[in-house]
Amino acid sequence: MSIGCRDLRVSAGGREVVAVSRLDVPAGETLAVLGPNGSGKSTLLRALAHLGGAARSGSVLLDGRTATTTELRRAVAAVLQRPVLQRATVLDNAAAGLRLRGVRRGEARHRARPWLDALGVAQLAGRDARTLSGGEAQRVAIARALAVGPRVLLLDEPFTGLDATTRTDLLADLRAALDRQRAAVLLVTHDREEARALADRTALLVNGEIRQLGPTAEVLDAPADQECATLLGFTTQLPPALTGREVLLVARPERCRPLAGSAPPPPDAVVVEGVLRRVVPLGGAFRLDLDTPAGSLTAVTTAVLTEGPGDAVRVAVAAADLRACR
Amino acid sequence: MDVLGEGLLEALRLLLTGDEQTWEITGLTLRVSLTATAIAVLLGVPVAAALALGRFRGRQVLLAVANTGMGLPPVVVGLFVTVLLWRDGPLGALGLLYTPTAMVVAQAAIAVPIVVALTAAALRQVDPDFLLQMRALGATRVRALGALLAEARLPLLAAAMAGFGAVVSEVGAAQMVGGNLAGETRVLTTAAVLATSRGQFALAIAFGLVLLVIAFAVNLAVTLAQHRTTAPR
Numbered sequence: 001m002s003i004g005c006r007d008l009r010v011s012a013g014g015r016e017v018v019a020v021s022r023l024d025v026p027a028g029e030t031l032a033v034l035g036p037n038g039s040g041k042s043t044l045l046r047a048l049a050h051l052g053g054a055a056r057s058g059s060v061l062l063d064g065r066t067a068t069t070t071e072l073r074r075a076v077a078a079v080l081q082r083p084v085l086q087r088a089t090v091l092d093n094a095a096a097g098l099r100l101r102g103v104r105r106g107e108a109r110h111r112a113r114p115w116l117d118a119l120g121v122a123q124l125a126g127r128d129a130r131t132l133s134g135g136e137a138q139r140v141a142i143a144r145a146l147a148v149g150p151r152v153l154l155l156d157e158p159f160t161g162l163d164a165t166t167r168t169d170l171l172a173d174l175r176a177a178l179d180r181q182r183a184a185v186l187l188v189t190h191d192r193e194e195a196r197a198l199a200d201r202t203a204l205l206v207n208g209e210i211r212q213l214g215p216t217a218e219v220l221d222a223p224a225d226q227e228c229a230t231l232l233g234f235t236t237q238l239p240p241a242l243t244g245r246e247v248l249l250v251a252r253p254e255r256c257r258p259l260a261g262s263a264p265p266p267p268d269a270v271v272v273e274g275v276l277r278r279v280v281p282l283g284g285a286f287r288l289d290l291d292t293p294a295g296s297l298t299a300v301t302t303a304v305l306t307e308g309p310g311d312a313v314r315v316a317v318a319a320a321d322l323r324a325c326r
Numbered sequence: 327m328d329v330l331g332e333g334l335l336e337a338l339r340l341l342l343t344g345d346e347q348t349w350e351i352t353g354l355t356l357r358v359s360l361t362a363t364a365i366a367v368l369l370g371v372p373v374a375a376a377l378a379l380g381r382f383r384g385r386q387v388l389l390a391v392a393n394t395g396m397g398l399p400p401v402v403v404g405l406f407v408t409v410l411l412w413r414d415g416p417l418g419a420l421g422l423l424y425t426p427t428a429m430v431v432a433q434a435a436i437a438v439p440i441v442v443a444l445t446a447a448a449l450r451q452v453d454p455d456f457l458l459q460m461r462a463l464g465a466t467r468v469r470a471l472g473a474l475l476a477e478a479r480l481p482l483l484a485a486a487m488a489g490f491g492a493v494v495s496e497v498g499a500a501q502m503v504g505g506n507l508a509g510e511t512r513v514l515t516t517a518a519v520l521a522t523s524r525g526q527f528a529l530a531i532a533f534g535l536v537l538l539v540i541a542f543a544v545n546l547a548v549t550l551a552q553h554r555t556t557a558p559r
Contacts (some may be wrong), residue, residue, distance in 0.1 A: 046458075049462060051458060051461055051462055052458060053381075073461070073464050073465075073466070074464060076462075076464070077462065077463055077464060078462035078463075079462075080455055080458065080459050080462060082455065084453050084455050084456050084458075084459040086473070086476075086477055087477055087479075096463065096473075097463035097464060100460060100463050100464055100465035100469050100470070100473060101463075101464045101465070102469075144463065145463065148463060148464060150464075154462075
């Protein structure tokens with residue numbers, strides 16, 4: 001089953017926080033909605049499931065047809081950012097979604113158990129859910145949603161607050177679990193790596209609007225405008241005034257190399273000059289903050305710089321590492 | 327000290343030999359107070375849910391009213407119920423004054439604010455996203471609310487027990503609307519007051535002991551229930 005929306009608008013406190021004219025997630029596909037904090041990601045997710053009390057207009061579609069709240073309730077399962085578990089055992093929590101849909105306890109437990117296994121928490125089945133770590137609780141929350149066998153699965157930043165190892169493991173387990181069913185999956189996240197690991201396509205949401213939408217690898221590598229560039233980590237931004245080009249050029253700071261002394265720049269590189277404001281050690285690398293006539297600029301280098309704050313520094317970015325933005 | 331010691335012995339004898347009058351009074355006490363508590367729970371939990379979860383004007387004021395109501399003097403409730411049920415009163419035609427029903431009404435009125443205030447507090451302690459998450463899993467509004475009440479079952483039980491504890495031990499309202507009629511509306515508290523005023527201290531102590539046993543039994547039940555549901559299975 002596919003989920004989508006047309007002209008979906010959500011207001012909160014008299015302000016429009018989400019305005020999405022069109023979005024479609026076909027069955028079997030995972031779409032990531034990538035956006036900075038406060039961009040309206042969670043609001044969009046909730047609006048798609050008709051959850052919460054925010055004022056909304058427009059329509060949510062299931063299989064291309066405008067869906068009612070009841071139809072959405074049956075089709076959709078959503079995992080919230082923070083795992084909200086019940087005062088019960090892990091197994092009963094995993095079975096809770098089914099129980100809430102009227103499945104008898106015995107059968108619900110029976111159907112939930114394989115999902116605990118798929119998410120790697122089967123050994124915790126008998127534990128009190130309130131004694132779980134954050135990562136374990138999130139795994140149980142995801143198993144609970146998957147156990148329902150939803151035709152649409154909505155994930156609201158399910159990896160937030162997990163340590164790096166736990167997160168990587170969970171991403172792998174979730175990917176495998178999602179492959180087992182043909183649900184339309186919408187993942188809301190602010191993390192590019194999560195989108196890269198899970199999503200076929202990615203939408204960039206900025207200020208409640210979808211700025212870019214396409215295959216994940218393409219979208220993550222080609223920001224359309226300055227805000228998307230910042231969101232995607234292209235935080236070294238070279239305005240036309242600095243480069244003499246017609247458009248804004250952006251690059252990842254780790255692709256910007258300071259030029260030593262009077263060394264000539266690589267042939268196709270764009271070179272900008274600035275005054276070194278400070279050097280921030282990043283553990284194995286250094287972040288250089290430069291002041292240029294057109295604003296500040298950031299570069300990351302592993303080389304040990306001879307220049308100090310106040311010195312003039314040249315930074316080169318290879319043409320292949322530059323992206324042109326509107 | 328002698329009076330107390332002899333009183334205790336006599337009380338134990340009364341209880342252990344199965345004094346019919348004592349047990350009859352105990353039975354009525356439990357019947358009236360448990361019924362009143364049940365009514366208070368049925369009325370109070372939905373009100374508390376609306377106050378705890380709803381978003382409407384005056385919610386805070388109503389919560390404050392419920393909190394104030396927790397300290398409602400039983401005598402004042404007894405007075406109002408008496409006036410309502412008085413022969414010439416608004417509900418006088420029902421002929422309920424000096425009946426166990428009148429006592430149930432008065433005690434329910436005492437217990438409702440306690441149940442409302444404690445239940446509202448209990449529901450507000452559950453994760454604020456709980457209902458949303460239940461809905462997000464496909465629960466209907468009613469099922470989600472059921473899950474919320476189940477989640478807060480221990481504090482809800484405590485709220486009901488607090489209501490019961492308040493009404494089983496109150497004397498003012500029971501005396502005023504029940505009239506302490508032997509064999510009809512005499513409960514443990516009113517019986518204890520009467521026995522004391524007559525100088526029948528052993529009898530009064532016996533009634534007091536039964537009240538203490540009831541209180542202990544209630545608390546033991548709650549404690550066991552809490553232990554059972556918090557221990558990992």
